[in-house]
């Protein structure tokens with residue numbers, strides 16, 4: 001799964017923390033924490049991501 005930063009809209013968000021204990025995500029582009037875009041669960045509100 002690829003996460004996109006909601007602040008700079010760039011890919012590269014990665015989980016930070018120890019294995020089995022990932023505490024937060026970090027964007028290497030802007031340095032933001034937990035700034036990934038919320039992944040759409042099941043709702044098709046904004047289906048611009050043709051990820052099928």
Ligand SMILES: [Zn+2]
Pocket residue numbers: 005006007008009010027028029030031032035
């Ligand atoms: Zn960012």
